[in-house]
Amino acid sequence: MSSNPLFSTRRSFLKGLTVTTAGGIILPNMLLRAQDTPASKKLGIACIGVGGKGFSDMVNASFENEIVAICDVDAKNLAKAAAKFPKAKQYRDFRKMLDENEKAIDAVTVSTPDHTHFPAAMHAIALGKHVMVQKPLVNTLWEADQLHKAAKKKGIITQMGNQGHTFEENRLLKEWFQANVIGEVKEIHVWTNRPIWPQGPAVAPKDAEVPEHLDWDLWLGSVPSRPYQTGIAPFAWRGFFEYGSGALGDMGCHNLDPLVWGLGLGVPDKIEATSEGLTDIAWPKGAKVQYLWKNIAGHGEVKLFWYEGKNADGTPCQPAPPKELGDQKLSGSGFYMVGSEGVLYNQGDQAKKLTIFPEQRSKDFLASLPAKTVDRSPTPGDPQKEWSLAIKNGKEFAFMSHFDYAVPLTELCLLGDLAIRTGKPIEWDQKKFEAVGNPEANKLIKRAEYRKGWDYSVDKI
Template sequence: MNSRQSFNRRRFLASGSLAATSLAFPWISVRNVLGANSRLNIAAIGAGGKGGVDIGYCAGENVVALCDVDTRNAAGAFKKFPEASIYQDFRELFDKESSQIDAVTISTPDHTHAHPAIMAMRAGKHVYCQKPLTHTVEEARILTKIARETGVVTQMGNQGHSQTESRRLVELIQAGVIGEVKEAHIWTDRPIWPQGLKRPAEVQAVPDTINWDLWLGPAPERPYHPSYAPFKWRGWWDFGTGALGDMGCHNMDLAFFALDLKNPTEISGTGEGGTDESAPTSSKVLWKFPANKQRGPVELTWYDGGQKPDPSLVSEKELPGNGCILMGTKDTMYVPSYWGAASFLSGASMEDFAGIDASLPRWPGADKDNDKAHHHEWIAACKGNAKALSHFDYAGPMTEAVLLGNVAIRAGSRIQWDAESMRVTNNEHANQFIRKAYRKGWELPV
C-alpha cells in the first residue's frame, strides 16, 4: 500500500461504532487494532506545543500534513515528520490536501477550534480536537450537530477519559457503590498563567516566525503582544476560556461521565480580579443539573485560583491542588488528583468492589500514559475497531455546561438556562456571552 494512499473507509464502520466482539472482554488489543496495512492519513492543525504531542501520538499512522502559524513553536514536529507538507493556513491545507486526508488533530488556541473542526467534518474527516471543544456555547452546539450529521469519528482531548482507574470509578458509581450522588465538588490549581489583566497598551514587533493575522483568525483585530502568544492566551476572553475552560473538561469529566450530566438549568458564578478582557484570578461556580431517568438532581461546585472546598468533607486537614469529591447517599468518593484511584469516606477500598463487572473498554498502558491511550482509542475508532468515548455527542454538551460557568461569571449573576432555545431566560445581558462576533472573512463555515 502506498504510504500516502488514503485507506478505504468503506472497509470500516465510518460511524465508529464498537465492534460487537469487543464487548465480550473490555481490554482492547492495540496490536490487533493498529495494523500497518491500514494506516490513516492524518494532518495536524496546530503542530507546536500540545499540538506536537497530539500528532506525536499518531506517529504510527501516515502524518501527511502539518499546519501551524508559528514556525518556531512547531519546529520540533516539522523535524519529526520531514515528509509531511507544511502549511500556516488550515484553509489552504484543506484546499490542497483534502483528498489525501482521512483525519485531523486540532490543537490550537480555543478561539480557533471550531473553524477547522467544522471544515474537517463537512469534508468527511475524522476529528481529534483539544479541550475545551470550543470557545463558545454556541460553537459547541454547532459541532455536536455537525458530528451527528456527518457520522465521522470524533474525540475531545480530555485524556483522563481513557484512564484505566477513571473508567473503573465510572463503573462503580453507576453500580451504586456510593448511592445516589447529590453533590460534586471539583477544583484545580489553575491558572498558572496571568489572568485578571488589562489589555496591553504598547505595540511590539511581530516575530518573524509568527503569522499574526492567521494566529488571530476569527478573533478581533489586536496588535501582537507576548502577553497573548504563544502560551498566555488562555487568560484572555478573546482567545481563551480561563482556568475553568482549560481544566473543567479534565477535572469534571468523572462526574459528567458517570452521572450523564448535561443541560444545567441554573448556574451561578463569582470571580475575583476579572476584567472585561480577562478571566478572573479565581472563581467559584455552582451548576444545578436536573434529574434524569437514572438519577436525581445534582449540584456541582467548581473552584479555581486557590479556592477549594471544605477539606472536612473528606475528613482531611488540607486538600491537594486538584481533585474531585462526589457525595452520595451511601458514601463519599474522593479523587485527590485530576483522575485515578479514589478513596472512600467509609474506609472502603477499590479492591472491595472487585466483584462488580467491568463494562467499559480498557486500553493497555492507559494507567501509565492515558494521553497515548486516548489518541489510540480515536485512531482505532476511525478504523471501526473501537468507539471513541469522548465523542462530540458527549464532549459537546459537556463543553456547553462548562462554558456556561464563564457566562455566569461574566454576567455577574445567577442565570437560568433553557438548553432547547439556547438562551439565558432571566438575564438578557448574559446572552451576549453565548456566542461571539467573527472578524470579517472569518465567519463560521456552518
C-alpha cells in the same frame, strides 16, 4: 483511611488485554473488528498546531499512520515538527493546507489556541475529514452547537483530546457509581490549581513588534484584526475572553469528565457563579461556580461546586475539607463527593487516587468490587490512537470522547464561564439554545464578530 490499591494491579493486567468470562475484562468490540483491518492501511493525517501539546498529538496520531501535512503559525514550531516528519508538507495557513492536499488527507488533528479550534475543525469537516480537536472543543456555546451539527451532517468520526476519558480509572469509577459506592450522591466539590497563567487585573498586554517567527494575522484567526501585543501568544491567551476559556475551560473537560461520565450528568437546571478580579478582557483570578441538577436518575437533586484560582487574600479557592479527612489538607486539585452512605475523595486531576469514607464502607466495598461492565479503551491515555482505530473500523465507539459526548461536556464548562462572566444565574434552555430571561448572557453565546473568510457555519458546508 483506605485508598484504592487496585489501580496499579489492574493497569498492569490491562497491558495484556484478553477476553475473559464473568466479572473479567471486557474487550471492546473495536479490537475484535480491528483485527480484520489490513495492517498496511495507513491514514493520511494532517496536523493543525504542532507546538506544545500539538507536537505530542501529532506524534501520537502518527502511530501506524502517515503525517502528510503539518501547519503552524509559528515558524519555530513548524521547524521542530518538520524535523520529526520531514516528508510532511509544511504550511502556515490551515485553509491552504487542507484545500491543496484534500485527496491525501483522511483525518485532521486540531491543537491550536481555543479561539481557532472552530474554524480549523469546521474547514476540515466541510471537506469530509475526520477530526480530533483538543479540549475544550471551542470557547463559545454557538460554536459548540455548530461543530456538533456539522459533524453529524458530514458523518465523520470525531474525538476530543481529553485523554483522561481513555483511562482505566474513569471506567472503574463509573462502575463504582453504578454499584452505589457512597449511596445517593448529593454534593460534588471539584477544584483546580489553575490558572497558572495571568488572569484578572494581572492581564496587561502591551503593544509590540511582531516576532519574526510568528504570523500574527493567522494566529488571530476568526477574531477581528488588531495590533500584536505581548502577554498573549504562545501561552497566556487562556486568560482572555477572546482567545481562551479560562481555568474552567482548560481543566473542566478533564476534571469534570469522570463525574459527568459516571453519573450521567446532562444539562444543568441552573448555574450560578461568583468571581474575584474579573475585568473587561480577562477571566477572573478566582471563581466559584454552582451547578444544580434537580433530578439525576438514582440520585435525585445533585449540586456540583467548581472552584478555581485564588481568593481575594491570595489563598487557594477551594472548598472546606469534609470532616472525614480529619487533619488532612486538600490536594492542589481534586474532588470529593458527599453521598447518603459516605464520602468519596480524589486527590489530583481525573480520578486517579480515590479514597472511600468511612473506613468500614471502604473495606466492605473494596472486598467485593462490582463486575466490569464498561468497555475499556484499547489505548489508555492516548485518544489519538483510539480515534485512529475507530476511523479504520468505520464508526465511533460508545466509550470515546466523540462529539456526542464531548460537545455537552464542553457546553457544561462554557455555561459555567457564562455565569462567571455575567455574574448572574443562568437557567439554560437547550432546545432554544438560550439563557432564559437573560439578554446579557445571550449576547455572549456567539462571538460578536467574525473576520471575512473565517465565518464558518453548518449552513455553509
